[in-house]
Amino acid sequence: MRSRRLTVAVGFSLFAATLGQAATSAVFFGTTTPRGGTSQGIYQGQFDSDSGKLTNIALAAELSNPGFVAKHPTLDILYSTGAIDGQAVVAAYKIDRDADGSWLTPVGHQEIGDGGAAHLSTDRSGKVLMSAQYGGGSVAVFPLADDGTIQPRSDLQKHSGGSGVVDRRQDKPHAHWVGTSPDNRFVFVPDLGLDRVVIYRLDAENAKLTPHGEGVCPPGGGPRHMKFSPDGDKAYVLNELALSVTVFDYDAKAGTMAPVQTIETLSEETKAKETFNSAAEIRVHPSGKFVYTSNRGHDSISAFRVDDESGKLSAIEVEPIRGGWPRNFNLDPSGSYLLAAGRDSNTVTVFAIDSESGELTYTRNMAVVPTPICVEFASH
Template sequence: MIRIRSLAFVPAVCFPLVASLASAETVDVWFGTTTPRRGESRGIYHSSFDTETGKLTRPTLAAQCDGPGFLELHPDGKTLYATGKPGSADGPRDAVSAFRVSGDAGTRELEFIAAAGTGDGGAAHVSTDHAGKVLLSAQYGGGSTSLYRLAADGSIGALAEVKEHADLLPKVGSGVVEGRQNASHAHWTGTSPDDRFAFVPDLGMDRVVIWKLDADKPSLTHHGFGVCPPGGGPRHMKFGTDGSKIYVLNELALSITVFDYDTEKGEMTPVQTIPTLSDEIKAKENFNSASEIRVHPSGRFVYAANRGHDSISVFQVDDTGKLEAVEVESIRGGWPRNFNIDPSGKWLIAAGRDSNTATVFAIDAETGELTFTRQTQSVPTPICVLFAK
């Protein structure tokens, strides 16, 4: 039986929370935000989080930046990357930026290094390979994947390539959902555990574009597709912890497609599609769309966020890697564009864009179920939650 806890949002009181900065369990949390004109956000925000108590400190502005919607850390933790760039920075408007990370755990600071143009409009997502050799970005409006060389110190080198998804098929948009799938819309980037392949879910194509990655050159060569259900609208994806499964979140259909992944061949084979919300729940909302997917560090649970219903769906992973629904939990906020799980696997922080909130949930180690801890902090229009590695 699926447990559903869907509560009307009531603005929460933000209690002062003091985490011990000397504690070994203190980690940094970075919040990417949207920065609309006349909005409150000024860029990237920072908090510290105590993984023992689950206490999140009040976020403060870490770096001014226009449109830092998604963030990524270099594998060595010394450089943070963001979509967008500071308004005062030189270069093209549509860019990705690098910031130097300094200081001790819990009190880290950011210093802007430089920005690089995407070559094809604003970036929706940014990521590095596991070795920290390259940076990738997905351009939603441009329908493309961009590849950048990274210097040894983590700074962004030259833009190496821009790959247009429209060049991959005679008709690139699936056309199933009118107005959303008439063209290519690249939405996320990431690499396989061995860094041999890069993956870009494309909402407009109903496919995950698979690139063969040469991180030394660097270059991308089209390798194939992971095919999602028609009208699904793939948005984000994550590998299972053993690398044998891929979980793709379909934004438009509010579902997850599970793929078997052939490590040697770099091929995706669909084995299951499961809804994140029931038809009955969706019928009661004016609008719903899926936004983010995460795999628990144990590999035993998968989580997906639902905008409109403003909830997180919890799934258990069975012995074959397929999913079974456990519960649907309200985020106690509005429009969960993003959420993340802390390194200990004990806590989940959900970002409510429209409620300007970050809410903390405890994760049950046996069932994966979420329990609201009554810890809420104010963050202006948060749309990305990133824990320090």
């Protein structure tokens, strides 16, 4: 495994490391593994929140197309989408740590049974794993054992219909993300094909979902990913096709969401200068003060300020990622840095986050990671 360690291209940092013990976090990268490409599976690195440097990039586990990875909420277990022996699966890995970084040991997998997953996550108690199938237009549920291993699929909910607004993209369901409400009572599945966020009631003990309702997104928006505000009062849904964010008021008791604002991530004038654009990922700063989204094609991060009273968004800036095709990005555990994955440039670039303004500053730290499309922190 050590022989596969990659050379890390790191520029001169604008931030000097503080004295003493560095605040390091393990970070894992889901990738795409095209034929003839350089990626062999899931990669890992170490991120120093004191200096803002990403180092020790290495192959952590071989797997075909591990496009999205997610850590168990309490155990040192990492889950991944992917394919094994030609079958679409969700796979589990034990995280082993040493002085050089973190390494993955396979601890089982389960077939999805409805095509490949675009996204996966656990519920907040760590009792179930859920996956969203873009091609299948479905969400699958898998019970998790006490040690975090994945049990056979217990539920599969198929979506139906299609908004038909955008030709060839919205003629049928395309489930794109799955996650729970802050209180773990409900599951949310943005469906790009339906222009809806499909809501389910979660029975974590029995690993079952019950249809509950929908959140309505703008026609032709194409909802892709979503995140809750830290206080749970707002849900922010990223619309891939329209390159916009819809802000929802969330009623935690009823499990319902009502739209209150939609704001563009790129201006029409900016989009007109590109041959292709689509929105990809959305993250909320731990402080709740800022929201960030990524724009493929324009290859940038859009930053927004959250109004203290209304929770609505206003634009701060649009920052280029210094790479190509940011399908995913993430914020480090300290909330001080943003790591942007450039799939087409085989890079992960590091930006400092101003805690007062939310603005991003490129630190000139850049690591080589083959075709990265997911960034997941797994702190010590």
